Structure formats: C-alpha cells, structure tokens
Amino acid sequence: xxxxxxxxxxxxxxxxxxxxxxxxxxxxxxxxxxxxxxxxxxxxxxxxxxxxxxxxxxxxxxxxxxxxxxxxxxxxxxxxxxxxxxxxxxxxxxxxxxxxxxxxxxxxxxxxxxxxxxxxxxxxxxxxxxxxxxxxxxxxxxxxxxxxxxxxxxxxxxxxxxxxxxxxxxxxxxxxxxxxxxxxxxxxxxxxxxxxxxxxxxxxxxxxxxxxxxxxxxxxxxxxxxxxxxxxxxxxxxxxxxxxxxxxxxxxxxxxxxxxxxxxxxxxxxxxxxxxxxxxxxxxxxxxxxxxxxxxxxxxxxxxxxxxxxxxxxxxxxxxxxxxxxxxxxxxxxxxx
Amino acid sequence: xxxxxxxxxxxxxxxxxxxxxxxxxxxxxxxxxxxxxxxxxxxxxxxxxxxxxxxxxxxxxxxxxxxxxxxxxxxxxxxxxxxxxxxxxxxxxxxxxxxxxxxxxxxxxxxxxxxxxxxxxxxxxxxxxxxxxxxxxxxxxxxxxxxxxxxxxxxxxxxxxxxxxxxxxxxxxxxxxxxxxxxxxxxxxxxxxxxxxxxxxxxxxxxxxxxxxxxxxxxxxxxxxxxxxxxxxxxxxxxxxxxxxxxxxxxxxxxxxxxxxxxxxxxxxxxxxxxxxxxxxxxxxxxxxxxxxxxxxxxxxxxxxxxxxxxxxxxxxxxxxxxxxxxxxx
Numbered sequence: 281x282x283x284x285x286x287x288x289x290x291x292x293x294x295x296x297x298x299x300x301x302x303x304x305x306x307x308x309x310x311x312x313x314x315x316x317x318x319x320x321x322x323x324x325x326x327x328x329x330x331x332x333x334x335x336x337x338x339x340x341x342x343x344x345x346x347x348x349x350x351x352x353x354x355x356x357x358x359x360x361x362x363x364x365x366x367x368x369x370x371x372x373x374x375x376x377x378x379x380x381x382x383x384x385x386x387x388x389x390x391x392x393x394x395x396x397x398x399x400x401x402x403x404x405x406x407x408x409x410x411x412x413x414x415x416x417x418x419x420x421x422x423x424x425x426x427x428x429x430x431x432x433x434x435x436x437x438x439x440x441x442x443x444x445x446x447x448x449x450x451x452x453x454x455x456x457x458x459x460x461x462x463x464x465x466x467x468x469x470x471x472x473x474x475x476x477x478x479x480x481x482x483x484x485x486x487x488x489x490x491x492x493x494x495x496x497x498x499x500x501x502x503x504x505x506x507x508x509x510x511x512x513x514x515x516x517x518x519x520x521x522x523x524x525x526x527x528x529x530x531x532x533x534x535x536x537x538x539x540x541x542x543x544x545x546x547x548x549x550x551x552x553x554x555x556x557x558x559x560x561x562x563x564x565x566x567x568x569x570x571x572x573x574x575x576x577x578x579x580x581x582x583x584x585x586x587x588x589x590x591x592x593x594x595x596x597x598x599x600x601x602x603x604x605x606x607x608x609x610x611x612x613x614x615x616x617x
Numbered sequence: 618x619x620x621x622x623x624x625x626x627x628x629x630x631x632x633x634x635x636x637x638x639x640x641x642x643x644x645x646x647x648x649x650x651x652x653x654x655x656x657x658x659x660x661x662x663x664x665x666x667x668x669x670x671x672x673x674x675x676x677x678x679x680x681x682x683x684x685x686x687x688x689x690x691x692x693x694x695x696x697x698x699x700x701x702x703x704x705x706x707x708x709x710x711x712x713x714x715x716x717x718x719x720x721x722x723x724x725x726x727x728x729x730x731x732x733x734x735x736x737x738x739x740x741x742x743x744x745x746x747x748x749x750x751x752x753x754x755x756x757x758x759x760x761x762x763x764x765x766x767x768x769x770x771x772x773x774x775x776x777x778x779x780x781x782x783x784x785x786x787x788x789x790x791x792x793x794x795x796x797x798x799x800x801x802x803x804x805x806x807x808x809x810x811x812x813x814x815x816x817x818x819x820x821x822x823x824x825x826x827x828x829x830x831x832x833x834x835x836x837x838x839x840x841x842x843x844x845x846x847x848x849x850x851x852x853x854x855x856x857x858x859x860x861x862x863x864x865x866x867x868x869x870x871x872x873x874x875x876x877x878x879x880x881x882x883x884x885x886x887x888x889x890x891x892x893x894x895x896x897x898x899x900x901x902x903x904x905x906x907x908x909x910x911x912x913x914x915x916x917x918x919x920x921x922x923x924x925x926x927x928x929x930x931x932x933x934x935x936x937x938x939x940x941x942x943x944x945x946x947x
Contacts, residue, residue, distance in 0.1 A: 330808035442896040472659035474893035477879040506881040543813040545838030558810040
C-alpha cells in the first residue's frame, strides 16, 4: 500500500435546508460539518458512528450523490484526477465508472424483474463500456467468478437467492465497471454472522486482488476492527477521531471512541457491568449543542467544552483527535476500557 | 427459584401454498422464575416463532404438533395449548406474559398517545381505575429512565427517539407485572451506546420484579452480557443448550463453534473470520438426519444425514445434540 491519498477531503460539509422560515436566515441541518480526511490508495478505510452521525451522507458526498455545501474533495488515482466539488458533467460521468457503491440491503438493491446476468451487466451497458453482447457476457462471467457466484445462477432471478448470495451479486454489479474506489455502506449489517464473515473475507480478497480502495461505513466496531486499516469516527456530523486501526483500538483518545468501544457487549460472561456507560442519546442534528458536540453526553466535559468547539489535533502517528482534554485525560489514566 | 415455564416437544408447521413448512421441530426447554434465557439463532432458525408459540401468537395457518405441551406455572399451572380464542388467551397475553418487540415504532399505535395505550392495557388486565392506571403508567415511565415522564405520557410515539421508544415499550410491558417477559431482539435496532443502557435496565428490572425472561437475539455478545442460560437453534431445532459460560466457553456443537469462530472479536484482531460454509437451506428443503449436516465440516458420512442426533449431557448444566459429542445420554 502506498500512502498517496486516493481521496482527500478538506472541510467537506453537507448542509440540508430545513423547511424555511419566511424571514431571516434559512435554518439548516449540518449533516456533515468540516470533515477532512485522507483515504490512502489501496486502503480499507473504516468510517464508524451511530445513527445520525453523518457517515452515510459523507460516503454519498464522496460519490457526488449528496450536495456539497462547501469544502473540497480531491480524487487522484494516478490516471486521472478531479476536484469533485466542481467537476463538470463529462468528468462526473467518467468518475462514476471509477467510484461505486455497495448498498446495505441486498433484498432492496436488486430488481426482482431482472436476471442476475442483466443486473450485473446493466452498469456496462449504461456506461457504454462494452461493445458487443459477447464482450458483456465475458465480462459478467469473469466478475461473477471473482465474487464466487455459480455461473449456472446467472439466468435466475434474485428472489431465488439467500441474503449472502444476493450481497455477492450486489458486489459483482459494483465491480463490473472495474472501479478504483468503492463505498460499502453497511454492506454486511443485514447479514447473519456466519454469512457476514464470508462476505467480509470476499471483500478483503477482492480489494487486494484488484487493488481497490474501500470506504467501509459501519456501525459495528468489531467488524471494522477486523477489516479496516484505518478508522475514522464520526459524531453528529463531525470527525472526532481518526487513526490507524491498531492505534485506535489499542488506545482510543476521544472519550466518545472510548465509550463506543466499551459499549460493545463482551463475549466474556464474567466481564459484565464494568463498562463505562454513556448517558442520554445523540442530540438532534437540527438543534446541536454549542461547543463540543459530544459535551451533552461526555463524562469528562468541563465549561470550556460547552463553549468552544474543538478542532482536530495531531495526537500521534497519523492519529488525530478532536477533544480539548485528550492529553489531560490520557495523563489522568483515561485507559481504554 | 421455582419452575416458571415448561415447553415440551414444541413442533410447529405452517400451511402455505408451497406445502407444509416445518418451522419448529421438537423443541423442549424450561425456565425458572428470575432466570433470563437467551434463544439464539440466525434468520430462519425459528427462534421468534418458538417464542410466539408461548403466547399462541402465530398466524392461523400454524399447525402445532400433537405432543406439543406448553405449561406456565404461576399461582396455578396454566396449560396453554388447549386455550383457544382471544378471551381464553387474555389471561396470558399481556397479563401473565408480556412481549417486547424489535421495532417499537411498529408496536405502538401511531395515532394514540403513549399514555392512553398504557392505560388501556392496564384497564383490560387489572381492575385499576383510570386514575390509578395513569399514576402507575407515569411511575413506570419514570422507572425505565424516561425523564419528564408526565409530559412523555401525553406524547405520541413519533415524538420519541429510538432508545426512548424501546424504554416506553418496556415500561408498558412491565406495568401489568407479568411473570414471564418475551423480548424479541429488543436491542437490535438500537445504537450500541443505547443498547448498553437498555440491557442494564432490563437486568435491573429482572432483579426488581423477579420475572423470567426469554431473550431472543442473534448476538452472542448480548447473550453473554445478559443471560443466565442459552439455547441455540438452527433450522427449527434446538442443537445446544446450557449455562452461558458453558456454551460460550466450551461450545460442543459444530454450529455453535462455527458461530463463535465467525464472530469478529475485539480481543484478537489477528484472528481470521471463519465463515460457516454454505447457506441456510430453504425450509422447503429440510435436510434429513441432523439439520446441520449440509454445512457441517465434520459430518460423518452416512450417519449424520440419516439419524437425528439426540441431546447428550456434557455436564449437569450443558447438553448438545450432535453425533460427535461424547457424553451421557440424557
């Protein structure tokens, strides 16, 4: 893996207008607010957060499927490069071949009226990537094999398949245009554990095989810990911490990351009840608290946190954290749970 | 502790257009007062249907087996299988047994305030008057950690956040003081930090009210943190059961072992994720013999596909149904 970023965002923000007042400034929801990340080429980049954290919106913004209010996104795969916040139509069409999305729900994502072959071939036809039916068929078979789909099944309709098989079909469709960048949004969340492991292993194998870069969006920290090289944690539209996976799990520095980790139910029946509990719930993004967005639930919040919003600071090798008190808390023995 | 629930030889089939489908096959378990039992399995394993059978909540095309017997021991023993009709079942539904569902948004009526729904069920199941029922409902809402309970009491379900809805659901389920609570994936739709809160709450309430809980989930971590004992289901059959420590630390059935190996663990990031090979067979094509043999890597050719394995005791508190498990035949 080299370290040139495939995608680099600077202060990326996505705001949605709320039903407007007649006079005065239009109220907005800051779904994503000033997020700056570098996604290294060939990496498996994890993005975690609870519902309402803005992780899905961020992923969509990178695909230019959400409106960008301000900030920049730079895409550079060595062959072409774009400033995604201002690309024109033609470049955007080209970019869509290089960036694809795998959805969460394999039952909703596949048309029940199309055969598996047609589902996988559709992007090729829409983007005009193949010239003849033979070429399309060859490409579909090649990618279906990579995704461990039975070639006999290409003539069937999706209803005949289980959740795991359907997700493999979705993956094949995303890969058929030979993209460089994949956004996988909760791609294993709807699957049973025994199948989930299979799909995760497949994604990892394909990523290494085809040299892809993944943005892996998930609410499940243990899945992220096992698949991703680098993790970013979002809370209420803000990036709160980002670090290489090992560093993040060995020593989470933001109180929210720590709480999130300790909330995962341990498989050890004797390891009960010593977890640090967060009180309350994630505030509404239409009415975020002043200062640090996490202060309403943070066990370590002080007056300063309630007034001034922290910015990302360097907290180690490739490790950034957005908390006023991270150093102090570390010295106080804010050990990971 | 005293025996609260006996489920014996529960078999349940559904009549469908494609034929009769077996959803639950000869499932037996017991529950003591004050005990939390985890019922674990993947989609299609029959765990929800098993739990619903305890309240006879399955749709009308459900056919119960002849040997099926479900007995609830409260002041007297209630034999549930012979009960028919909503009037006869009123004793258990919402009275002696309450249920919490996965999606609280779908379980509350959208156009009736939370308070009115809570009061209504109290008036049906107890002899409280409206004033008493209102007082108790507000008290229960406060008890489950909802701040400003009197205001929330008047609100509608869409005005509450996800975690708060699930708390309100729990408050409503517990206000009739049920002896048995059936919780069907109560934390699955919640974020982890909220899930942790709800699990703590449920454990506190069991300690306080002393009821028994059947806790349905697919998450073994939640089981380890919540339950006293656990029963693992696969394709309608119980394949392993025992105390949580026994089953999670010393799994015997290849399927339980497979589930644990497939789980990403935070204490060992280098451990590979080992999937259970293959897919769950369609209920229309139930395997003969051991239901798991089609995906089992250690199946004995000829034997596992022909003979249904019986439960053998691994220890006094642990048993598994697999031909490869050595133990005392129970």
